[in-house]
Amino acid sequence: MxxxxxxxxxxxxxxxxxxxxxxxxxxxxxxxxxxxxxxxxxxxxxxxxxxxxxxxxGIDACRGLLRLYNDKSRASADVKKLAQEHLAEIDQKLSELHQMRDTLSHLIETCAGNDRPDCPILADLASEC
Amino acid sequence: MxxxxxxxxxxxxxxxxxxxxxxxxxxxxxxxxxxxxxxxxxxxxxxxxxxxxxxxxGIDACRGLLRLYNDKSRASADVKKLAQEHLAEIDQKLSELHQMRDTLSHLIETCAGNDRPDCPILADLASEC
DNA sequence: TCTTGACCTTCCAGTAACTGGAACCCCTAT
DNA sequence: ATAGGGGTTCCAGTTACTGGAAGGTCAAGA
The missing domain is CATH 1.10.1660.10 (Multidrug-efflux Transporter Regulator; Chain: A; Domain 2)
Structure with missing residues (x-):
């Protein structure tokens, strides 16, 4: 084909x-x-x-999965381990994104969004540490 | 400095x-x-x-934000718009990740994770469409 | 038979936002 | 004089593709 x-x-x-x-x-x-x-x-x-x-x-994980798939004497524990590691990465990413979302949506709510220049979003980004 | x-x-x-x-x-x-x-x-x-x-x-959005920050005659609406577009991207990404997480965690639950080769994770990945 | 169009091939460059490293210059203290 | 800890530029690599150019192949129609 x-x-x-x-x-x-x-x-x-x-x-x-x-x-x-x-x-x-x-x-x-x-x-x-x-x-x-x-x-x-x-x-x-x-x-x-x-x-x-x-x-x-990721591609490397796929390589590993494919290798396990082709290995008829694999242990399912190895597959599960790979999957769990990937799940942990997803969870990490999710918590970062949720954090971003919370902060950003809060800032957006407080911004009037009109034709005046004063903007709490910019004020926050520019704030001293 | x-x-x-x-x-x-x-x-x-x-x-x-x-x-x-x-x-x-x-x-x-x-x-x-x-x-x-x-x-x-x-x-x-x-x-x-x-x-x-x-x-x-992203870097391009940052460029826009910086430009708005330096523009004292900006409209806060423009900032809000940029932020809302970014929020939409975050929400998109979040929903994709949640979907992945749900599927993956379900698969992980059903996998025995022992030294036997049969594994529902691989079975699912290999399943016909 | 020729041509046309839709396939196929390889190779090179670009994407996002850095990061690592090599080769080299500068400044200060001993 | 030299050793270290700055600084500089430039090039390559990262992830997982994606777009495009240049060119070979194949099947159908005039």
């Missing part, structure tokens, strides 16, 4: 699929004309990667 | 301060020996930038 069909099947952009080959996540065969020729296994891997990425796993 | 003192005062890394000059956010004077010589105004701007960045404003 050619790359644009694979892109349709997996929902990944063509460029992304080529990129995943570049960094060694997949290794599709080549036809005589030089075109990539994707097997079912390649397509499975790409779909797997797409789902892992959509859960926010 | 030299750059490392400014770094201490503003909490920004030296490299970041140089970078902010590179991209035109600040324009400190130079001493005879070529060293950057920071005025109070430079330091204020850097502190302002540090706080705006800590609220998650």
């Amino acid at each position: 050619n790359i644009s069909d694979v892109a349709k099947r997996t929902g990944l952009p063509v460029k992304t699929i080529r990129y995943y080959e570049d960094i060694g996540l997949i290794a599709p065969a080549r036809s005589g004309n030089g075109y990539r020729s994707f097997s079912d296994s390649d397509i499975h891997k790409l779909a797997f990667l797409g789902r892992a990425r959509s859960l926010g796993f | 030299n750059i490392s003192d400014v770094a201490k005062r503003t909490g920004l890394p030296v490299k970041t301060i140089r970078y902010y000059e590179d991209i035109g956010l600040i324009a400190p004077a130079r001493s005879g020996n070529g060293y950057r010589s920071f005025s109070d105004s430079d330091i204020h701007k850097l502190a302002f930038l540090g706080r705006a960045r800590s609220l998650g404003f």
Whole structure:
């Protein structure tokens, strides 16, 4: 199967699929004309990667997940550990974003938003430490 | 004032301060020996930038905020608009992250995390669409 | 057969916001 | 004189792609 069909099947952009080959996540065969020729296994891997990425796993984590997926003697504890580490990163990010959101929305509420120059948002940003 | 003192005062890394000059956010004077010589105004701007960045404003938004800050005939509505756009981005990101968190934490709960290979996390990632 | 258009290929550059490091200059104290 | 702790510039690397240029391939229609 050619790359644009694979892109349709997996929902990944063509460029992304080529990129995943570049960094060694997949290794599709080549036809005589030089075109990539994707097997079912390649397509499975790409779909797997797409789902892992959509859960926010980084490329390195995806590599690890793929390796575990292909390792039939894996321990589920290893998968769980990877996932928990990623969950901790998400939680960290969430708490930072919530903090930002709270501060920012408070500032926005106190700003009149009219044609006068006085603005508590700028005043806060400019305030001495 | 030299750059490392400014770094201490503003909490920004030296490299970041140089970078902010590179991209035109600040324009400190130079001493005879070529060293950057920071005025109070430079330091204020850097502190302002540090706080705006800590609220998650991107560099371009910071540029806009700084311009508004220096424009004494600004309308607070313009500041509020910038802040509201940024808030919307944060909310977008938050909802994506919450979605990821929900899915991932559910998967983690269902994984035994033992030395057996069967793992619902991998099963989900590998599932057909 | 020729052409046209839609494929495919590789390679290079750019994105956001820094960060690390190399190579080198300057200043002060011993 | 030298050692250290500043400072300077410039280049490369980070994440995960994305856009674009230049060019090869293939199938269909005139």
